[in-house]
Amino acid sequence: MRSYLKEIIENRGIKITWLSDRSGVSRNTIHTYINGGVPALDKAYAIAKALELPVYEIWKDEETAE
Structure with missing residues (x-):
């Protein structure tokens, strides 16, 4: 999965x-996702x-990512 x-x-x-x-997701967690972390579904x-x-x-399967 590519972010x-x-x-x-x-x-x-x-x-x-x-x-x-706006999302209720912490800044640190968002930074983790920006840097390639895989998010929990609810987040x-x-x-x-x-x-x-x-x-x-936002998160695409690498096989279908552009």
Whole structure:
């Protein structure tokens, strides 16, 4: 699984603090996911909801990733 969270955050000009506040996921945990950590399903959905994206647009299967 490949994470596109870093690219999404950078492209949108989003601060980690904003995403943390909006999703309820700690900043440290978000940093872990940005650096390749695999999220727990509930946290992945919370982040996706905050970003208004489907989970599979943030974390893609490496075989189908662009």
